[in-house]
Amino acid sequence: MGKMKKKAFLVPALILMITSCSSSGDTPEGAGKQTPSGSDPSLVSTPLDAYVPSQQDTRALQRAEVTLVNRCLNRLGYAENPMPEPAIDKKRELHPEFLTFPVEQAEKRGYNPPLSQLDANEGGWDKRSSKTQQELLHGEVKVYGGMPVPEGGCVREAADRLTKGTKIPSKIVGQGFELNRKEQASPTGLGEAHVSVIRIEATSGAKRDRRMARVVEKWSNCMAGSGYRYQSIDEAASDDRWDGNQLSPLEAATAKADMACKRKVDYLRVAVAVQSDYEGRVIRKRKVELATLRSNIEKWVDNASEVLRG
Template sequence: MKNLTQRSIGTLALAAALVACSTEGKGSQERHRPEHASIDAKAEHVNRPLDRYFLSPQDVLQIRKAEASLTNRCMRNLHYASHPLPMPRLEHEESNLSEFLIFPVSQAREHGYEVARKASDSDTEWKSRATRTQIALLDGTLRQYKRKTVPKGGCSAFAAQTLMRGTRHQRIQIDGMSITHDASATPDGIFDTVLSAMRYSTAVKSDSDERVKSVTEEWSSCMQKAGFHYASPAEAATDSRWSKGNRPTKLETSVAVADMKCKKEVRYLDTVVEVQSENERNMAAEQSTTLKSLQKDLKVWLSNARKEVNRQPA
């Protein structure tokens, strides 16, 4: 389903863009060391300025419940009732340190860079059991079914457009990137795409910051002392020698452990988060009109979602 898969812009890809910093030209000035970055060590969560604009887990749940209900209703109206979309559950916030290619040393020792290689798709299990006919009804490639006319764009588009009723599609510009969405894009997908694009843009800016370059050089020097030669954390995590299977090699786990220890030693995370947070504050100010517009639309989208959820069971 296009509206489901659009929800993620690729968090680990963003992390790679953030940490793949250039190390050309060693800085001669002493690097500013932040006193404190906004990191909740107990929850293993990094807090950044743009976080406040992402949808809350409760809002996402409300929208996805309505999406599932609308999609299933559309499918029933077409006389296709098998294998309905399941009602989603509340997703609790998890550690986001993997965005910075940081994870516990114990995990590095056991699994190497496994967390950096894996990309999750919460819809994979459901999709694996969906029939071709069902997919065609969802995306609209099948226009007629059992003498019924399939809505334009399919049941996915029907659900999305119902949720979006009362607002209009808009083209959003972010640092040269033009963001548009198709008829099957749902509110949570739009928010995730726009805000992730903003976050990606701030991460790219962080790459050229002298503080990030400097701490990356310090990390690289620390790794060399441990016997490993990498210019950046992304280079270490994506080494082509690492196992693509279930079990990492001894070399991979050794590098991963040294990587985590060196990041802690040079205060890598503090520096990167501090720099990215500065850029995110600037981005929020620059995109204030867009953010206010999205938040205004969200009130309408949530109202539409509540009406659908209260209307009838999926």
Template sequence: MRRYGIFLAAHAERYGYHSPGPNRSAAANHTYPDPVGDQIWSGQIAQTSDGRKVPTGGCSRESEDEMIDGVPRVEFLNTVQNLVMESASRVKTDSRAQAVTAKWSECMARSGYRYGDIWAAHDGNSETGSVTSMEIAVAKVDAACRLPPAARRLIQRI
């Protein structure tokens, strides 16, 4: 998932807040790939519905183990992921990011959608397995509100 959600109106119009995912035909039909796949990938379940054992740590851990077979483990293997998480946390408290979020919230409110931050809009509109017309409507406004004001005015004239 992209850290800051959607930016392209064309994506919002087709998928709402859902990711097209690896299953392109499912995305084209506005359905979300089976969430069990994510559980298998991450190892959140021990076996599949047809009884196949899921490797400890999931398929992601198994593939990682295969890729680094014979290579000494490095203590900082998750350093990049940790830095990504830390930077995301710091952005939330940055005054510049807070100002941008406030402007985005004001823009959304002008279209009748009241959200305190981008994730509130995303989370409240992508909880179902398939894309809804409400989700698409909110996502389209969201994508437009992320544009600079001059670009929004230009699009409104078109």
């Protein structure tokens, strides 16, 4: 699993509203609740969050995918290593772009994500799959045990069933970042990934805003007062001295000081306010695309409900 710094602008990626005035003078469309000061981005929301599938909807899509994939494997006569239902994610991370988290986490993990967010697939079901199962999942053989394997495999069959009746873009673009959708891609994470790419456009603008420049300067001065010299938020999280998930005393101390300084200068409140402003602009600019995404998610969930009803 990579370090948090590597997903700072995303993602992918799943990840707001405000107390200070926006530079445009109006309230961003879809604005959420008032932002508390502190260091836990899970307690805030921004306008684009309204387009991310709810945890309940995501859970329904995941359960339906499991049902369809296992049904396909059983039809082909392959009963080993059935796809399990994923663990319930009680606290999902929608806003890694803020590079902000509780001081307690900084002490234990530095700039690494908490253990609960490490890739659940590491050593998991997919890694336990045999070569034969992988071939059936991805359609790498045409016939198995005398039974025709669906084109694209069981994964593609499940994806096609869940996305039936919707038109999904082949690629999603956000500020130079492009997400290409494979035909067999599952819709279980597609909605959140779509929003994450769009969010990059807002994040890019927010980073250049004068309000962010002022609060980052205050943060930098605070860090210097503790003996850590960084000019930007990303620079601290991306320090070359941080080595993967191997936490050093220096990284832990730096991350702890980082979070303390962000709290001191009210960084999260300002960052959420600015991000929300730019997300409101992006929503107005891409309203047709987002309306289509919302409609697609509703249809995917309806399809999932049909599958689960049997």
